[in-house]
Amino acid sequence: MAFGGILEDSHLPHVPGTVILNEEAAHSESVTGGLRHGMGRNAGVVLAPQPSEDPNDPLNWSDTKKISIISILAFDVILYAGTVGPLLNAGLSTISHDFGVPIGDITVISGYQLLVAGAFGPLVCAFSRKYGKRPLFMLCSILGVVGTVIGSASNGLNALLTARVVQGFAISAYESLVITAIGDLFFVHERGLYSSIINFLLAGISNFSSVITVTIVSNLGWKYLFHILLAFVALQLILLILFCLETTYNRDKRYDTDEVANVDLEKLAEVEHRNDTELEKSASSATRAKPVPLPKTFRQELAILTGVYTDENLLQLVLGSFAVWTNFTAAWVIIAVGGSTVLSVAVAFVLAQIFTLPPYNLTAAGVGYLSLGPFVGSIIGSVIAWGYMAEQGINLYACATVHGIVLVGVVAICTAATAYALDAYRDMSNEIFIAIMLFKNVVLYRFSEFVNNWTAFAGPFVVYSVFGGIGLALTLAAIPVYIFGKQYRSLWARHNLLERMGVKTHAEV
Secondary structure (H helix, E strand, O other): OOHHHOOOOOOOOOOOOOOOOEHHHHOOHHHHOOOOEOOHHHOOEEOOOOOOOOOOOHHHOOHHHHHHHHHHHHHHHHHHHHHHOOOOHHHHHHHHHHHOOOHHHHHHHHHHHHHHHHHHHHHHHHHHHHHOOHHHHHHHHHHHHHHHHHHHOOOOHHHHHHHHHHHHHHHHHHOOHHHHHHHHHOOHHHHHHHHHHHHHHHHHHHHHHHHHHHHHHHHOOOHHHHHHHHHHHHHHHHHHHHHOOOOOOOOOHHHOOOOOOOOOHHHHHHHHHHHHHHHHHOOOHHHOOOOOOOOOOHHHHOOOOOOOOOOOOHHHHHHHHHHHHHOHHHHHHHHHHHHHHHHHHHHHHOHHHHHOOOOOOOOHHHHHHHOHHHHHHHHOOOHHHHHHHHHOOOOHHHHHHHHHHHHHHHHHHHHHHHHHHHHHOHHHHHHHHHHHHHHHHHHHHHHHHHHHHHHHHHOHHHHHHHHHHHHHHHHHOHHHHHHHHHHHHHHHHHOOHHHHOOOOOOOOO
């Protein structure tokens, strides 16, 4: 029994997803002393992955460059994953009245948008694997601008549906590839902070955006949601083109100490020491296995296509988003993150239905302001209590507070599960996060078709009791993943089912 109850493995000398960060705690100075370490207060931290000597390796970029890129991507997440998805939630009843259709018909439009985003995901994954993330981010942003323009000019249900579907294509990359970009830019010991920020934006901002959108709907009308959004998505596209560089990089696998099963740390330290010595002496590159590339110019960095990053065919790469389910831990991450997000968003589908009726009688603006509770909660889970309180007509502010507590659990499980996937299975993180989005959006689409009628028939208590039970089961499933995770990573490294099916990710074992 190892530290904290995690079971050790006896089959591999090094289990992928396991790294030595603190060499003093691991008593590994003799082995890791020659490897590259952090700086400042992290001087005792062994860097994982080990950065190469290539100045174009994203791990070697300056902190300013890295933070600029992740900040722009965070802004993109706010717009597309946090705002575009729930854009119409607070105005559902208003749009329903304007078009003379049941509120369920408007809810289904958002469901179609989610379905499109999910269906587009495997293609996003495949092309990002082969050609990098930057062209996919740019394509999705352009589609986001187009969809917003259509929405701002829409005068009927079909036009609104078209706008939301086109926006759905835009959502796809920003709900999946941003977290994998964290793995491209940052070392293992740095990823937690940025993963937490992105997960907060994914889970929390969608609630805060409703507080803003409801004010716009109440004072200017729902079409101004698109008018105002257009300015922001246009700005986002400009920032993306100029400053969000390609983060995909094919590094010598010896440096990826967090991925490979056969890692010789002593030999790697010798290679790095030899390379450093050669650089210091400005020796001839003829003695080096591979000359160090020159840093790219700013103009070169702005290229849309920066190369081909894998020789796998696109069909195999598309299948990867589905084949990743054969990994039990990946399946848990997909269901846990996707499922918990589904439960929190499904709540928003019925907010207007519950709180515009007696005893609450809220206006559209009131429903939007109600989302301030879960936004605060996502910064600080009992779905069952919330359903009971709503059914019994208990104080509105108490309902909002408990709704906020729910988001505490959602953000916590999403952050923990995605961080585990990124650290333990970085080699197939693209596929995992695409699968999360696909699972989440397909399930949400199905929810959009029946959740309003179910709530009207069974009542909030029954609906949210079911939600709470599912959430509890997803959380408890983390226990065996924690205990047996290392042993399972070893088993997967020795019997990788994706590779046996001809679906290869970029790791080598």
